[in-house]
Amino acid sequence: MxxxxxxxxxxxxxxxxxxxxxxxxxxxxxxxxxxxxxxxxxxxxxxxxxxxxxxxxxxxxxxxxxxxxxxxxxxxxxxxxxxxxxxxxxxxxxxxxxxxxxxxxxxxxxxxxxxxxxxxxxxEGKVRSAFVMTEPHPGGGSDPGMMLTTAKKVGENYVVRGRKWFITGAEDAQHFILVARTSDDPRRGLTAFLHSANEPGFRIERRIRIMGPEEHGGHCELVYEDMELPADRVLMGEGFGLKLTQTRLGPARLTHCMRWLGLSKRCMEIAKEYAANRYGFGVRLADRESIQIKLGDLAMGIEVGRLLVMKAAWEIERGQFAKKEISMAKIHVANLLHKAADVAIQINGARGYSQDTVLEWIYRYARQARLVDGADEVHQMVLNRHFNDADRDFWKWAVS
Structure with a gap:
């Protein structure tokens, strides 16, 4: 290797x-x-x-x-x-x-x-885009099979009705990729469509206020009321919406992890700098064993996350879906980011809790990491399913 x-x-x-x-x-x-x-x-x-x-x-x-x-x-x-x-x-x-x-x-x-x-x-950066999948209860979230938004074929067009929410970037987006139900087939029942922000039959109901800082365009609730889309808006083909969703979300989860590792390292950087220059009771924070243990543990966690991410990226490059590898990386790195921000704030004390650094920004942002693109518990169930199916081969190395 x-x-x-x-x-x-x-x-x-x-x-x-x-x-x-x-x-x-x-x-x-x-x-x-x-x-x-x-x-x-x-x-x-x-x-x-x-x-x-x-x-x-x-x-x-x-x-x-x-x-x-x-x-x-x-x-x-x-x-x-x-x-x-x-x-x-x-x-x-x-x-x-x-x-x-x-x-x-x-x-x-x-x-x-x-x-x-x-x-x-x-x-080119001329417009922004949004991926429209998640729905309010009882619609589809981590389980796309629960999707309630429909796209019914009427003549040559599809008529879309439904409601979506927590659609990242929607308020600033011009181009949308929408996933809707076109049949009751459990594997071929979903279809993806392309549409623009200014087409009739679609509106942004609200920008949902969240705990943390937001991406451009926020997280929005969308309503589709008889939006008509021509057949040339179908992406990949009718009935391929589930495959398309899986194609997008796996790598997207991994790129989240790549970025979160960068933020985790930034937290450690801020904590290390403060500990090196802050004295209390005649002792530099960086010389205290308790601080050394915290930072050493974070350093190891970041390196473990990097290895998990790289293994999953390697699997994708060789044409695999890397489902279990991505789930492992997603669970570990999401929790690592939250821990890194928390530890860095603790080491910085009141300064960490203030807005004098970006630590409090990262801390609020980090809490969503354990929810977006599948909650920790969903990925843990995925891993358990893989283990039950593969048994000891769960840990098998690929042979060239």
Whole structure:
């Protein structure tokens, strides 16, 4: 097993690290560059994005033929981690959810005509996108099979009715990927559609207020009331909505983990700096055994997370779904991020609880990590199912 990286990958990593240090962190440090939802404001984001494009650090995950750099998943694991040293890093490099996963999905599933209309403007950063799947009770959440939103074929069109919620980025999105029920077939009953924000029969009911900071466009509740969509809006083909959802969500969970590792390292960085300079009762915090144990444990947790993410990324690169590997990474890294923020706040004391650092931002953001793209408990059940099916082969190594 070889964990070395190529000079080309190291060049990408070093250039991203420099860009974050020199360009993004100074913008992050100035609260006038934040919007009302605690994300980077457009007036600060736009020039940074132009610089990222100029330095060929833009849309690194998108295939070359669709306007990106076409980098493999193991490389993205390193680079996304480096981007998210800043809370604003991923969106600057066009590697933030939900556009990240939506671009990758459309690259794989869309026709050439659909790519020209729906993908290209997102890759270029001209519009934002949203993935519309989750529904209020009793509709579909972690279990897409419970989906209640319908798309009924009427003549040559599909008529969509239903309600969705917690749709990330919806308020600022122009392009939407909607998953709806087209039949009662348990495997081929869902279909994905493309639509724009200004089409009739669709509205944003509300922007749901949440505990933490928000992505651009927030998390919204959407209502579909007899929206008519022509057949050329179907993505991949009728009845392939479940496959399409699985294609999108697995890698998207993993890219979340890549970014969360970057935030976890930032928490440790802030904690380490404070502990090195803060004295109490004549002793430097960094010299206290209790602090050393906390930071050492976090360092190990981050490295474990990196290995889990890299293993899952490697599985994806060799054509596997990597379901159990992604679930392991998702559980571990989501909990790690929450722990890293909590420990860093504890070490920083009142300073950590204040807004003098980004720790309290990360702490509020981190709580959602154990819920989004499948709660911890769902992934633990997935792992148990894999273990029951595979028995001792659950831990089997792939043979070349």
């Amino acid at each position: 070889d964990f070395t990286i190529t000079p080309e990958v190291e060049d990408y990593r070093a250039r991203i690290a420099r860009f974050v240090e020199d360009e993004i962190l100074p913008v992050e440090a100035d609260r006038s560059n934040w919007n009302e939802h605690e994300n980077i404001a457009e007036h600060a984001l736009t020039p940074l994005r132009e610089k990222a494009k100029a330095e060929c650090l833009w849309a690194l995950q998108v295939p070359r033929e669709d306007g990106g750099a076409g980098l493999p998943f193991t490389t993205l694991a390193l680079l996304y981690e480096e981007m998210n040293r800043s809370i604003f890093g991923p969106v600057v490099f066009h590697g933030a959810a939900p556009d990240d996963g939506n671009m990758r999905l459309m690259s794989q599933a869309a026709s050439e005509a659909q790519k020209a209309r729906w993908l290209a403007p997102v890759v």
